[in-house]
Amino acid sequence: VAEDGDSALALMEIETPALVLLDLVMPGMSGADMLDRMRADPRWRQVPVLILSSKLLSLEDVKRLEHHARVTLQSKGVWSEAETISALNRALFGTELLPAHTSALAKRAIAYLHQNFFRPLSRWEIAEAVGISEDYLTRVFNRELNVSPWDYLNRYRILQAQHLLRNTTYPIGVIARQVGFNDAAYFSRVFNKITGISPNEYRSSSL
Numbered sequence: 001v002a003e004d005g006d007s008a009l010a011l012m013e014i015e016t017p018a019l020v021l022l023d024l025v026m027p028g029m030s031g032a033d034m035l036d037r038m039r040a041d042p043r044w045r046q047v048p049v050l051i052l053s054s055k056l057l058s059l060e061d062v063k064r065l066e067h068h069a070r071v072t073l074q075s076k077g078v079w080s081e082a083e084t085i086s087a088l089n090r091a092l093f094g095t096e097l098l099p100a101h102t103s104a105l106a107k108r109a110i111a112y113l114h115q116n117f118f119r120p121l122s123r124w125e126i127a128e129a130v131g132i133s134e135d136y137l138t139r140v141f142n143r144e145l146n147v148s149p150w151d152y153l154n155r156y157r158i159l160q161a162q163h164l165l166r167n168t169t170y171p172i173g174v175i176a177r178q179v180g181f182n183d184a185a186y187f188s189r190v191f192n193k194i195t196g197i198s199p200n201e202y203r204s205s206s207l
Helices: 005-014 031-039 059-065 081-093 100-116 123-130 134-145 149-167 172-178 184-195 199-206
Strands: 020-022 049-053 071-075
Touching: 005 031, 020 031, 031 049, 031 059, 049 081, 059 071, 059 100, 071 081, 071 100, 100 123, 100 134, 100 149, 123 134, 123 149, 134 149, 149 172, 149 184, 149 199, 172 184, 172 199, 184 199
Parallel strands: 020 049, 049 071
Antiparallel strands: none
16 A cells, blocks of 8 residues: 555556555645556556545546546445445456446546536436437446446435535535535435435534
8 A cells, every 4th residue: 555656656666456546636646647657557557446536526537537448436435335345346357347438428427427416417418418318328327336327416415415514504405405405305315315314313423
């Protein structure tokens, strides 16, 4: 385990890893810079990479990643421990990995969700933003991440709501609207389904 990109590359000079875990935000060089350096070296061109990051993704971030093969992108806090382990296994053993150009569509959808989670979204709008049909978006997203775009969106919204519940005194209804839910009761149901507790219980446990 290395604390920064330069140290990681130095370790890789000694022994080629079977899998690399990256964050986009790291000391020294960024995760995207390290990925570029890895893929420029024939020894590391096919090493699978799993990026776990809490960064709010932009389309520019995704474009830095999407031309590299065998790169899976996940957001910290969206996945359960079991799902993360499953993603590690898929990345490591290469089961059902999408080609880079197809994987790029899922990554672009993730960036669009990150940039627009705070407002109402429809499946057709997400698909149109990526430039594919709704059904194809769902298939690609499921293949890449093992969840549907809508499930991912709800998880990401709840992750943002948890941050607001911990760090603000906004009423539940205000927080619901800030993370894209027009109906506070529906927000509470989704929150409970994902976290196992109500928003009020979560806020109380965080004090």
